Amino acid sequence: MSHEAAVPEKASGPDIQPPISVPRRGIWGWMLFDWAQQPFHTLIITFVFAPYFASAVAPDAARGQELWGLATGIGGLAIALSSPVLGAIADATGPRKPWIFFFSALGILACASLWFATPGGEHITLVLIAVALAVIGMEFSAVFNNAMMPDLVPRSELGRLSGSAWGLGYVGGLLSLILVLGFMAAQPDTGRTLLGLEPIFGLDAAMREGDRAAGPLTALWYAVFVLPMFLFTPDIARRQAAAGAVRDGLGRLRQTLRRLPRERSYFSFLAASMFYRDALNALYAFGGIYAAGVLSWSITQIGLFGILANVTGAIGAWLGGRMDKAFGPKVVVSLSIVILTLCSLLVISTTREEILFMPLAGEGMRNLPDIAFFVAGAFIGATGGSIQAASRTLLVDQVPRERVTEAFGLYALSGKATSFIGPFAISLATGFFASSAFGFSTEDAQRLGVAPIVALFLIGLVLLPFVKSWHKEPTPGDST
Template sequence: MLFDWAQQPFHTLVITFVFAPYFAAAVAPDAARGQELWGLATGIGGLMIALASPVLGAIADASGPRKPWVLGFSVIGVLACAGLWFATPGTENLLPVLVLVALAVFGMEFAAVFNNAMMPGLVPRAQLGRLSGSAWGLGYVGGLVSLVLVLGFMAAVPETGRTLLGIQPLFGLDAAAREGDRMAGPFTALWYALFVIPMFLFTPDRPRRRVVGAVRQGLSRLAATLRGLPRQVSYFSFLAASMFYRDALNALYAFGGIYAAGVLGLSIVQIGLFGILANVTGALGAWLGGRMDQAHGPKAVVTVSILVLSLCCLVVISTTRSEVMFVPLGTADSSLPVLVFFAAGAFIGAAGGAIQAASRTLLVDQVPREQVTEAFGLYALSGKATTFIGPLSVAAATAYFSGSALGLSAESAQRLGVTPILALFLLGLVLLPLVRSAPRAVAE
């Protein structure tokens, strides 16, 4: 469980809230170029994971232990995150920074592939959903704690030289040089290196097998899996379903703030509060989802979560500054749309946490235990290889509805532009009946 606590600040501090905005605003030549380069670096890191994870997962299954793989990729991720300190404002040669970002994504997320594969050997199948949900919830809490520490005590607003708590940055960090923002990298590395230690010390691992021929054996089994995958209806359907609903969830997270600003006119502070609320409910949702998983199985949790997320999408699409659920309010000054949007965001966070935790458990039900690392590699491949579907479909729909021939306002075009997210959730839902979950008798 502490692995999720250790790793989540990488996503919270580096990928989302601190270093990424700093890179786009202060390191790159301009914000548009920064967004382009950031997408390129993280995309290359994700592509490396997509191409290598099934192969290395199959080799790991054949050789036995997962901890050596976790350690190797953790070292890559930690060193890359620490190196982000040297991304100073206005850096002329951005290539080293982009390489570090790609390596950080590669190392941190690859370590998670092998950590996830250890779960089935730690507890009985009946407790696996609870373990996954509790771990995912703990990760959300770790992300929030790390975010409060960095924004409250280290990262200062350049204009005032003070942090969000109104104090001078700790350790003499220079606000003008954006040292508090750059500290997100080394802080993430230190946090991860410290809190991942209990997993290495106290979590049991599989015994080492005969290494000779492990590469050939692993690759042969992977090739056999890929050839036979279309005939494994449940396994194949799960990978396809999870591909669609994970793409939808990632797009929902990516465009939520943009939608809130454009359609509802929320300020940056309000959007920040919205993000905090979604993270808090995400932790609670993952924790509760784990217990529902234990009681009813992961397939039920995934199904209910998709229905909740789809309903929340519909609520968001139907709400503007003057409408709630397509019903005009008669005034543009009502606070009800914002309250409805925040309520939808709370449920999105909770369902998003639950669905991601339950998906790990449901994947384990699709394969024999000796192939679980390979399965998590294919799971990573199906998620990384298609991450463009959600953003591109939203972009295409928005561009279509913005066409002058349709006569729609920019607000209406933006509302209709996010409808592909709802379609992706529904595609995932349609495929779920073909996915089997462990029978209760077997699970217990």
């Protein structure tokens, strides 16, 4: 993929894009941000720390799912309330790297502190605070990093750039997961890792130090691999002093919010993405917890599930970027939602005794639920990578380049507006059905608790036809 100087091409929306010339190392520096950040989502949010928290730190799996939803929901609420404001201020001042540095430091410190999440929940409140702060730091860093994307390549290359970067991120997540499962996290009963080895650095299996080390490893990994972006990727010039930028940024945000309902495509995209990305994030956040509680999977099994999802995620993001360039990002997003909805139904309807809510009969079908869950995980990984990469380029289609950081702030708002509602809904639903007054088992409470994911996907799909894509429409940023 060539990222050298390019000639001007058709504009995206009302702005005219000048020629872009960014050195190859600047492009790779930006792409490595996804590589640097993916272990946070892979190790902390999904496959290692979250199920460890639910199974060993919280009192029981259902309570762990409830508390995890509370912590991630609080972090999402903080992002929802502040990201559009900070995005508008950043657009007025210009450079994005100072913002990335501040929130990166917050995320690194919060992830590192997860080491103190010892079994038994001795510091459970502090752990939940650290999880919320880690979500805030890592998600805000991504907001400002994403906003740099339109200044790196011409519009025709954005889909491929976004897909390649997301695929690279999945590879980073895969390698970090192999490192943790193969060399650090051991089963308490055997004291051995997935590769049959004793944990490195003398990590104590009984105290689950290998699982807890996912936090410091994530922090170190991010700190090292985010450096090329700071060193080599060009940032835009400062536009004005911070004092005036706050006033101007807030004024521009107010104007955007007033005219947003008239910009039908932009408004519809933010609304649609609010629902389908929240569903995807909830699926990631609670998938490992669900498998641990309903299928009684060990951390090793969940890790293998994660390895498969990351492999297919890298492939899906790469292929999605090529499909984006060929057919436009809206086609990629729509197809991904359909597949993710079907996978969610398969996951929710699978237990040790049932698949698609139909009872299993016979000893020979004992492993069928595990197989079904692995198949669902493969497709979730592939379509999850493609939908997130395509969503970045579909957002860029909706606004002129001078409003792109504000747009990614609103994009974070649209995702986090229900991002805190989704986990809260799962938390409340799980607690509601786990109540002794209803007589549901812990397993049934978990199944019913994650059902809102399907509804969120379907709402997002219904809203997508109102969204315009640059690949098909020449003026996607208009207000018609």
